[in-house]
Amino acid sequence: MAAMLETRDLTKRYATLTALDHLNLSIPEGAIYGFIGPNGAGKTTTMRIVTALLKPSYGEAWVAGHEVSREPKVIRKLVGWMPDTFGVYDNMKAWEYLDFFAASYGVPEVRRRQQIGELLDLVDLGNKRDEYVMGLSRGMKQRLSLARTMAHDPQLLILDEPASGLDPRARIELRELLKELRALGKTIMISSHILTELAEMCTHIGIIEAGKLLVTGEVNQILASLQPHRTIEIHVLADAERAVELLRHLPGVRDVRLIAAAPLPPTTVPGTAHEQIVSETQVEVLPGIVPRQAVLVDYVGDDGGLSRMLHQLTVAGVPVVHFAGQVSDLEDIFMQVTRGVTQ
Amino acid sequence: MSWLSNSQPVLVKELRGRMRGARAFVILTIFLLVLAVPTTLLYIAVASTVQFDQFNAGQTIGKTLFLGIVTVALIQVLIVVPGQAASALTSEKERETYDLLISTLLPPWKIIIGKLLAALAYALLLIVAVIPFMAVSFFFGGVTVLEVILALVGLVVTVVLFGSSGILWSVIMRRSLAATIVTQAVSVGLLLGLPFLVFVAGVLIFRDFPPPAWTSSAPFVYLWITALSLHPFIALGASELYLQQGETRLFFPAGENPLVPFVPFEAGNGVNFLIPHPWLLYTLEAAVLSTILIALSIRLLRPINEGPTRPRRGKGAPKKV
Ligand SMILES: Nc1ncnc2c1ncn2[C@@H]1O[C@H](COP(=O)(O)OP(=O)(O)OP(=O)(O)O)[C@@H](O)[C@H]1O
Numbered sequence: 001m002a003a004m005l006e007t008r009d010l011t012k013r014y015a016t017l018t019a020l021d022h023l024n025l026s027i028p029e030g031a032i033y034g035f036i037g038p039n040g041a042g043k044t045t046t047m048r049i050v051t052a053l054l055k056p057s058y059g060e061a062w063v064a065g066h067e068v069s070r071e072p073k074v075i076r077k078l079v080g081w082m083p084d085t086f087g088v089y090d091n092m093k094a095w096e097y098l099d100f101f102a103a104s105y106g107v108p109e110v111r112r113r114q115q116i117g118e119l120l121d122l123v124d125l126g127n128k129r130d131e132y133v134m135g136l137s138r139g140m141k142q143r144l145s146l147a148r149t150m151a152h153d154p155q156l157l158i159l160d161e162p163a164s165g166l167d168p169r170a171r172i173e174l175r176e177l178l179k180e181l182r183a184l185g186k187t188i189m190i191s192s193h194i195l196t197e198l199a200e201m202c203t204h205i206g207i208i209e210a211g212k213l214l215v216t217g218e219v220n221q222i223l224a225s226l227q228p229h230r231t232i233e234i235h236v237l238a239d240a241e242r243a244v245e246l247l248r249h250l251p252g253v254r255d256v257r258l259i260a261a262a263p264l265p266p267t268t269v270p271g272t273a274h275e276q277i278v279s280e281t282q283v284e285v286l287p288g289i290v291p292r293q294a295v296l297v298d299y300v301g302d303d304g305g306l307s308r309m310l311h312q313l314t315v316a317g318v319p320v321v322h323f324a325g326q327v328s329d330l331e332d333i334f335m336q337v338t339r340g341v342t343q
Numbered sequence: 344m345s346w347l348s349n350s351q352p353v354l355v356k357e358l359r360g361r362m363r364g365a366r367a368f369v370i371l372t373i374f375l376l377v378l379a380v381p382t383t384l385l386y387i388a389v390a391s392t393v394q395f396d397q398f399n400a401g402q403t404i405g406k407t408l409f410l411g412i413v414t415v416a417l418i419q420v421l422i423v424v425p426g427q428a429a430s431a432l433t434s435e436k437e438r439e440t441y442d443l444l445i446s447t448l449l450p451p452w453k454i455i456i457g458k459l460l461a462a463l464a465y466a467l468l469l470i471v472a473v474i475p476f477m478a479v480s481f482f483f484g485g486v487t488v489l490e491v492i493l494a495l496v497g498l499v500v501t502v503v504l505f506g507s508s509g510i511l512w513s514v515i516m517r518r519s520l521a522a523t524i525v526t527q528a529v530s531v532g533l534l535l536g537l538p539f540l541v542f543v544a545g546v547l548i549f550r551d552f553p554p555p556a557w558t559s560s561a562p563f564v565y566l567w568i569t570a571l572s573l574h575p576f577i578a579l580g581a582s583e584l585y586l587q588q589g590e591t592r593l594f595f596p597a598g599e600n601p602l603v604p605f606v607p608f609e610a611g612n613g614v615n616f617l618i619p620h621p622w623l624l625y626t627l628e629a630a631v632l633s634t635i636l637i638a639l640s641i642r643l644l645r646p647i648n649e650g651p652t653r654p655r656r657g658k659g660a661p662k663k664v
């Protein structure tokens with residue numbers, strides 16, 4: 001696969017601060033590249049350089065083989081950029097918003113007419129065509145903004161935190177939308193500081209911290225290389241200490257941690273550990289519910305060992321109500337990787 | 344419309360917003376009301392004083408109305424245009440659409456021209472709306488077609504000049520408020536500061552009588568009228584006075600129609616070089632200045648910004664997770 005975006009030693013210095021430090025990343029054509037890092041890591045800076053809005057202090061970046069600062073015009077045609085803020089023009093309707101940007105990219109009016117309808121349908125805003133942009137909800141604005149980035153049919157979409165401020169449902173919708181875009185042949189670079197938000201939909205990820213790229217590559221490979229162990233989450237109604245003692249001596253168990261108040265089973269909310277925090281607080285307020293205790297087990301081994309583990313617990317009479325591998329393994333990777341650098 | 348929206352999306356976008364609904368109608372109505380009130384008062388005042396002189400009554404009324412209308416319209420556009428222009432790009436910065444705008448394929452000159460025309464839209468609308476008013480005074484007599492044309496040219500030129508200044512400040516500044524204040528300060532500086540400076544210079548130079556001989560020399564006279572003609576009211580007022588003396592040539596000998604202080608030397612003392620009609624000089628100067636201002640704006644509208652142009656508001660200091 002040819003690289004749609006490539007940077008070599010990309011560096012950006014502000015007065016005293018090095019926002020980007022010799023960044024080398026490569027995004028193959030057709031990929032959904034998750035660009036993950038904490039606040040201030042340099043995600044926006046990278047994206048602004050790649051959209052030819054900011055000059056790097058050092059280094060180069062290519063989009064589809066065109067060097068960014070030498071051919072900004074070509075880059076603008078190739079790249080659709082969605083900033084981390086949504087600029088609102090007052091007194092402007094949704095279709096006019098798209099019409100303006102399409103026209104600014106030189107799309108002739110005849111094409112625009114048809115295209116605006118298609119774009120609005122794609123982002124599910126077909127019925128908001130004549131509504132004022134200012135009156136749209138945040139999620140709708142975000143989607144309109146996404147439609148805007150595609151007004152000139154770019155090959156590479158650069159989306160800066162498109163999911164921030166969206167509710168879980170809107171996030172899932174966004175995820176679906178991005179998959180559709182990928183099916184249309186677009187390459188997508190998407191930033192976030194929440195790893196799990198991107199985990200499912202990305203084909204590649206890069207983790208950046210303090211201007212340095214810590215890891216980059218295919219999601220599966222990174223998962224494999226960074227995850228020698230699995231974390232099993234076990235909820236019990238009582239006897240947690242006994243369970244911990246018992247688990248410690250089982251084969252393949254590296255570490256056992258006890259967490260006082262367990263959240264409700266993660267089946268109620270799809271997705272991430274963050275969303276479960278919502279249900280965690282509910283535990284205490286709901287009367288008549290026996291509080292659970294959670295045990296986290298770091299485990300190396302196969303599924304047979306897991307099944308034996310569960311068997312041992314039940315035989316010993318521990319009231320197990322939940323036994324599952326944690327879904328937020330990417331979050332672990334993230335913590336693992338970033339911890340490595342800051343220490 | 345199709346051609347316009349393809350070639351000038353910025354202008355179309357701005358006009359869609361500005362001319363939407365009752366807004367333009369209301370603003371134009373206010374413009375014309377403000378214009379009508381002093382005009383009516385002027386009419387009443389003049390009409391009551393000219394009753395004894397039936398023969399010239401129509402002409403006097405027509406002329407007075409015309410001058411009143413042009414003056415009020417000029418003041419109106421000078422108030423409206425800089426404000427509109429000064430927020431042209433700062434409003435994009437404030438709404439965080441600026442980066443989006445300059446990262447489109449629109450070349451800077453198209454953005455600037457689109458913004459300028461949009462900022463002039465209300466003023467141009469007003470100027471068009473003023474034409475029927477002028478026609479009324481025209482039919483009273485006493486006003487020539489040339490005067491009407493010159494008044495319109497003067498208005499348009501003034502609007503473009505002050506609008507360009509507003510656009511430049513809008514490109515330079517980050518906030519609309521700051522850009523508006525600076526633009527208005529520059530406007531006031533020109534409108535009040537220039538006459539003041541010329542007055543002070545005049546007092547110093549013409550202290551003695553007779554004034555020094557070099558004040559009748561071509562370089563000094565040209566410098567003097569160039570400075571004075573930068574002022575729309577002085578230039579257009581002087582033009583009007585020349586026209587009343589029947590001077591309609593574009594260039595004419597300075598000594599033939601003395602107009603002190605516009606041409607500051609005594610008539611008939613042998614100086615007889617050509618000077619341009621004040622309105623012509625004003626138009627030329629305004630055109631040159633506007634071109635410079637617009638070119639500078641285009642130059643400074645950086646498609647690529649190198650340094651910190653974005654206020655890091657909202658997020659505060661970046662924090663580690
Ligand atoms: N215009 C600027 N002037 C000075 N420093 C800046 C400027 N823009 C960014 N920085 C600094 O560069 C670093 C990287 O900023 P950047 O906006 O790229 O981070 P980010 O990864 O996008 O963070 P976030 O998740 O908060 O959006 C930060 O430390 C920031 O303070």
Ligand SMILES: [Mg+2]
Binds near residue numbers: 043045
């Ligand atoms: Mg950012």
